[in-house]
Amino acid sequence: MKGVLVDSNIILDVFLNDVNWADWSESKLEEYCYSSSLCINSIIYSEISIGFELIEELENAVNKAGFQLLEIPKEALFLAGKAFLKYKRRKGEKSAPLPDFFIGAHAAILNIDLLTRDVSRYKSYFPTVKLIAP
Secondary structure, eight states: OEEEEEOHHHHHHHHTTOTTTHHHHHHHHHHHHTTEEEEEEHHHHHHHGGGOSSHHHHHHHHHHHTOEEEOOOHHHHHHHHHHHHHHHHTTOOOSSOOHHHHHHHHHHHHTOEEEOSOOHHHHHHOTTSOEEOO
């Protein structure tokens, strides 16, 4: 079964019942859960933790939703660093790699789709990643 990396914005849409996006995000999660493993990584885990008071609540929600936590391989970490260099050469202002670089690189190295609502940075720095987006 192929995996789909699920960006934090999609998960938070559902967990926090976002008025504008919860229905769309939930329908995409449901659509892909039958044909793919729904995956997150430590960056996504950290980003979605903002919606919870206790780690036990987060763990319960992640497990109930069926998300598989994947370790980010070294090759993806390396690629994230290269994407950050490209960003800096384009006059990017951040002083450290952005979370999207780790997420995009992870999807690129594993050759899996990325379910997200933030497409511009992923398209710019990881053009080989198939994005599932509105």
